[in-house]
Amino acid sequence: MMENVIIVGSGPAGMTAGIYLARAGLSPLVLEGMESGGQLMTTNHVDNFPGFGTVTGPEIIKSIRSQAERLGVRFQMDEVTNLERKGEAIELAGMIGNYSARAVLVATGASIEKTGLPGEAQYWGRGVSGCLTCDAAFYKGKRVVVVGTGPAAQAAKNYLEKVGDIVVGVVAPAEAGSFSGDGAKLTKVGEIETDGAFIVTRRIPQTKFLKGVELDDAGTIVTHERVFTSVPGVFAAGDCAQPKFRQAIIAAGDGAYAALAIAAYLK
Numbered sequence: 468m469m470e471n472v473i474i475v476g477s478g479p480a481g482m483t484a485g486i487y488l489a490r491a492g493l494s495p496l497v498l499e500g501m502e503s504g505g506q507l508m509t510t511n512h513v514d515n516f517p518g519f520g521t522v523t524g525p526e527i528i529k530s531i532r533s534q535a536e537r538l539g540v541r542f543q544m545d546e547v548t549n550l551e552r553k554g555e556a557i558e559l560a561g562m563i564g565n566y567s568a569r570a571v572l573v574a575t576g577a578s579i580e581k582t583g584l585p586g587e588a589q590y591w592g593r594g595v596s597g598c599l600t601c602d603a604a605f606y607k608g609k610r611v612v613v614v615g616t617g618p619a620a621q622a623a624k625n626y627l628e629k630v631g632d633i634v635v636g637v638v639a640p641a642e643a644g645s646f647s648g649d650g651a652k653l654t655k656v657g658e659i660e661t662d663g664a665f666i667v668t669r670r671i672p673q674t675k676f677l678k679g680v681e682l683d684d685a686g687t688i689v690t691h692e693r694v695f696t697s698v699p700g701v702f703a704a705g706d707c708a709q710p711k712f713r714q715a716i717i718a719a720g721d722g723a724y725a726a727l728a729i730a731a732y733l734k
């Protein structure tokens with residue numbers, strides 16, 4: 468069956484687009500991917516998403532998702548492994564099924580390259596963060612460690628010191644050893660006592676499955692007029708297409724813009 472529109476990704480960009488497309492009567496299908504709800508699911512503190520005050524990431528996602536479901540957005544758990552245009556249709560292959568649509572929105576985000584060190588997964592969102600803009604303010608006056616190398620790590624150190632965080636070390640991932648704590652919160656990077664750790668490595672846009680869509684050297688989707696890709700019928704929104712300011716509200720705004728562009732395209 469040919470869908471009107473498939474959205475790949477269930478973060479703020481994908482779900483906001485879903486809300487707009489459902490309201491336009493286009494009955495969108497969201498393919499959720501392995502990280503249902505996206506990156507915000509990994510953080511306990513968000514205080515810059517308008518209308519929510521200070522909340523956890525999952526609280527914001529739950530609220531957006533229930534609004535989307537109430538409006539009729541359909542969600543399917545599947546990870547897309549191939550996407551290409553064939554004739555008038557965009558064909559998608561997933562781990563579970565195959566799909567075809569008149570238009571597709573790619574909203575697959577950009578994941579931080581994890582260090583893979585022991586304890587990183589356990590303390591992710593509990594002291595270990597990949598997002599300076601999002602989380603630095605929570606550590607004002609507290610001790611933090613930058614885990615990274617080169618100019619990016621130095622820039623992160625400067626940024627944190629301006630915010631008012633006390634940087635107790637810049638450690639290369641290869642020398643950090645492990646992340647440890649009391650079970651609920653990070654307390655050490657290697658032997659360094661700390662309240663927080665910022666991972667400053669590459670961000671990897673989740674775009675490997677796209678065939679024929681122009682990407683830049685870092686794998687970010689190249690867009691024109693904000694959400695149009697090089698392939699007609701394939702649109703992009705959120706962190707996978709936004710190399711500069713990766714924030715939830717910006718992703719949601721891109722999602723809304725893309726939905727309106729898709730509705731116009733399908734007419």
Ligand SMILES: Cc1cc2nc3c(=O)[nH]c(=O)nc-3n(C[C@H](O)[C@H](O)[C@H](O)COP(=O)(O)OP(=O)(O)OC[C@H]3O[C@@H](n4cnc5c(N)ncnc54)[C@H](O)[C@@H]3O)c2cc1C
Pocket residue numbers: 475476477478479480481498499500501502503504505506507509510512513514515516545546547548574575576577592596597598601602673676704705706707713714715716718
């Ligand atoms: C620790 C942390 C804290 C943060 N804190 C804040 C904050 O306080 N304020 C703020 O504004 N922003 C914050 N951010 C940034 C914010 O989370 C992102 O900017 C936002 O989530 C981007 O939304 P998105 O919809 O573009 O992508 P994402 O949220 O990354 O969602 C991507 C979606 O795509 C899916 N996907 C990926 N590949 C595939 C595939 N092949 N097939 C199907 N689905 C796929 C994933 O499963 C996921 O559902 C934080 C990020 C992190 C990591």
